[in-house]
Amino acid sequence: xIQRVTAVALNTFRETVRDRIFYLVAxxxxxxxxxxxxxxxxxxxxxxxxxADVGLASLSLFGLLVxxxxxxxxxxxxxxxxxxxxxxTKPVSRLxxxxxxxxxxxxxxxxxxxxxxxxxxxxxLVTPATFSARYLAAIYLVFWELLLxxxxxxxxxxxxxxVLAMVFTLGLFAIGHLSEDILSFGxxxxxxMQATVSRVIYYLVPNLEIFNARGxxxxxxTVSAAQLGLATLYGFCYTALxxxxxxxxxxxxxxx
Amino acid sequence: MRSRRLLLxxxxxxxxxxxxxxxxxxxxxxxxxxxxxxxxxxxxxxxRQAALGFREVAADYLWFQTVQYYGAYxxxxxxxxxxxGLLDAVCRLDPQFIEAYRFGSLVLAMDxxxxxxxxxxxKRGIQDNPDTWVLPFEVGFVHYVLDQDYRRxxxxxxxxxxxxxxxxxxxxxxxxxxxxxxxxxxxxLLWRNLYETTSNPSMRDxxxxxxxxxEEQLRARQSGGTGGT
Numbered sequence: 001x002i003q004r005v006t007a008v009a010l011n012t013f014r015e016t017v018r019d020r021i022f023y024l025v026a027x028x029x030x031x032x033x034x035x036x037x038x039x040x041x042x043x044x045x046x047x048x049x050x051x052a053d054v055g056l057a058s059l060s061l062f063g064l065l066v067x068x069x070x071x072x073x074x075x076x077x078x079x080x081x082x083x084x085x086x087x088x089t090k091p092v093s094r095l096x097x098x099x100x101x102x103x104x105x106x107x108x109x110x111x112x113x114x115x116x117x118x119x120x121x122x123x124x125l126v127t128p129a130t131f132s133a134r135y136l137a138a139i140y141l142v143f144w145e146l147l148l149x150x151x152x153x154x155x156x157x158x159x160x161x162x163v164l165a166m167v168f169t170l171g172l173f174a175i176g177h178l179s180e181d182i183l184s185f186g187x188x189x190x191x192x193m194q195a196t197v198s199r200v201i202y203y204l205v206p207n208l209e210i211f212n213a214r215g216x217x218x219x220x221x222t223v224s225a226a227q228l229g230l231a232t233l234y235g236f237c238y239t240a241l242x243x244x245x246x247x248x249x250x251x252x253x254x255x256x
Numbered sequence: 257m258r259s260r261r262l263l264l265x266x267x268x269x270x271x272x273x274x275x276x277x278x279x280x281x282x283x284x285x286x287x288x289x290x291x292x293x294x295x296x297x298x299x300x301x302x303x304r305q306a307a308l309g310f311r312e313v314a315a316d317y318l319w320f321q322t323v324q325y326y327g328a329y330x331x332x333x334x335x336x337x338x339x340x341g342l343l344d345a346v347c348r349l350d351p352q353f354i355e356a357y358r359f360g361s362l363v364l365a366m367d368x369x370x371x372x373x374x375x376x377x378x379k380r381g382i383q384d385n386p387d388t389w390v391l392p393f394e395v396g397f398v399h400y401v402l403d404q405d406y407r408r409x410x411x412x413x414x415x416x417x418x419x420x421x422x423x424x425x426x427x428x429x430x431x432x433x434x435x436x437x438x439x440x441x442x443x444x445l446l447w448r449n450l451y452e453t454t455s456n457p458s459m460r461d462x463x464x465x466x467x468x469x470x471e472e473q474l475r476a477r478q479s480g481g482t483g484g485t
Contacts, residue, residue, distance in 0.1 A: 046319065046355050053312040060309065145309075177308040208309065215312045219352035 004092050008100020009107060016070055016108040024062050025115045031058055032123045049218055051129035055120040056138055056214040062116065063109055063146040064173065070108070071153035072165035074101055095247045102154050102243060109146055113139065137223040138213040144235035145211035149173060151242030152206075158250040176208030206238050299341075300348025307349060315350035322346055322356075326363060326458060336368055347380065354390055357381035359456055361394055365402050366462060374398050389419035389426050397450070400433065401443050401466075409433055425449060440477070444470040 035054040078084040087097060117139060124131040152172050156165035175182075179202050186198020210231050213223045307314040322342040329336045343360040346353060357378055365374035375398055381391045396412030399405045413430040416422060433442065447470060451463035 046316070046353070049353070049355075050316045050319075053316050057310050057313040174308055178305060181305060212309045214309075215350060215352065218312060 001096060004096045005100045005103060008087070008092065008097055009103035012074070012101050012104020013107045013111075016066075016105070019070065021066055021070060021108060022112065022115070024066065025112060025119065028058050028062050028116050029119045029123075032119060047127065048129040051123065051127050052135070052218045053214070055123065055129075056135065056142070056218065059113060059116050059120070059139060060142045060145070060214070063113060063142065064149060066109060066112060067105065067146055067150045067153055068166050068169050071105055071150060072157055072169065073162040074105065074154075075157045076162045094250050098154065098158075098243065098247050098250055102150060105150055106147060109143070109150070113143060113146075132217065134217040134220075134222050137228060138217045140228070141211040141213050141223070141231055144232060145208055148206055148208070148211075148235050148239045148242070151239040151246070155242045155246040155249070158246045158253065172206065173208065176206045177212075179205050179207045180209055207234075210234060300345040303345055304348055311349045315346050315353055315356075318342060318346045318349065319353070319356060322360075323458075329367070330458070336363070339363060339368065340373065343377065347377065351381075351384035354381065354385065354388060355456065357391060358394055358454075359459060361398060362459060362462065365398050371398060371403050374402075387420050389416040389422040392416040392419065393426055393429070396429070396433070397446055401446055406433060440470050440473050444474065 032051070032055055035051055075084075078087075084097070088094065092100075121131045123129070149169060149172070153165055153169045156168045160168065182198050182205070183202040186195045186202075189195070189198075210227075213221075213227070216223065303314060303318075304311060322339070325334075325339065325342060326336070328334060329339075339360075343356065343364075346356045347360070350356070357380075361374040361378045364370045364377065375395055378391050378395045378398070382395075385391060392412050393416035396409045396416060399412060400409035403409075410430065410433040413426065413433045416426045417430040419426070429442075429446070444467060447463045447466045451460055451467060454460055454463070
């Protein structure tokens with residue numbers, strides 16, 4: 001099984017590389033340089049903070065762009081080209097195929113993040129910003145957030161068009177960052193029913209804020225081991241659930 | 257084929273000139289907006305939700321706007337009417353942005369003559385950053401130098417000295433303030449400390465002016481024979 005998943009994953013990775021996804025890394029570098037060099041006269045008293053803020057936020061944003069734009073069209077492309085039928089006639093199950101697609105995009109993300117972190121470190125060497133080891137914890141959490149989003153886009157792409165998958169994923173990203181507010185609103189409304197409904201919604205939608213430690217680390221705070229561990233567990237469980245749902249839907253899908 | 261390519265280049269060149277030309281012409285046409293656009297900066301509470309996971313970058317962007325807005329005020333272009341809104345948005349988006357509280361409180365106290373507002377923004381900062389000595393020290397600074405309320409200033413310097421990251425300087429000041437309330441030399445030391453520790457040119461400029469003023473007062477006192485304590 002692992003061999004077959006790896007083969008699909010490597011193929012997906014090669015495909016994304018051919019799509020020139022890594023150009024985004026160059027844009028990331030330019031944004032970082034611009035934020036540190038061009039904007040420095042405007043960042044009075046806060047240049048280091050701003051370079052770090054922009055660097056960490058760009059890592060997350062570019063990762064999100066890759067997952068949403070590449071992930072949403074991944075299955076459709078193979079369905080349109082009919083390459084999927086060729087693959088599935090071989091001894092590759094639909095679950096293995098989906099896992100391979102997921103792993104391929106994850107590998108692309110990993111390589112992109114590694115390249116961007118390297119650029120980020122280089123930029124901090126020539127600016128007043130310093131790259132602290134604390135940032136690695138925030139980057140690790142960004143990676144888990146992107147893994148979860150990757151799972152969501154995989155799920156959507158099994159039953160809707162690429163454009164809708166993109167819209168749904170971006171919607172989920174927005175809701176995921178507001179889920180704690182949904183809980184607060186429910187409690188503020190007063191009634192027991194509203195509080196229960198809001199709590200149910202809160203547990204249903206992903207809580208992406210638990211993966212956001214960027215502000216904390218930039219201001220010198222450290223992410224506790226408990227937070228890292230629990231966020232990893234949460235990310236793993238939620239992502240696995242999304243992949244299982246995607247596999248369930250994909251298994252019943254008729255491939256024409 | 258070649259003439260077609262040449263035509264394409266010509267048309268593209270003309271269109272590029274047209275867009276740059278119209279943009280340059282627009283620069284000279286008076287339009288609405290300007291500093292009034294700050295009127296439409298949404299409240300910090302709303303922005304906090306709207307920025308999703310990118311609150312710190314949104315705060316940085318508004319910080320640029322705040323600094324530029326203050327620069328325009330120094331050039332005499334407006335009366336800092338929307339400064340409070342901008343500062344509030346920055347501090348709500350990034351409650352750990354210490355520099356914003358420091359700079360904002362000084363502008364509120366010195367330029368807008370709003371001492372309670374300056375103290376309020378610093379107190380808000382202290383609520384979100386209880387472990388730093390900088391903000392209680394700034395409250396003491398505002399009370400000592402601008403409000404001349406030495407008793408309150410001493411309390412805040414004490415609070416700063418008790419902070420986990422307090423330096424010798426803060427402890428020395430807490431002691432100074434108790435013994436030498438109202439002393440111009442103490443004010444001079446406070447301004448000098450601000451001058452030396454800030455990387456903000458506007459704050460440094462302000463501190464420089466105040467240092468000169470304090471030194472003048474001290475010289476006048478010495479030539480009058482009263483001498484400093």
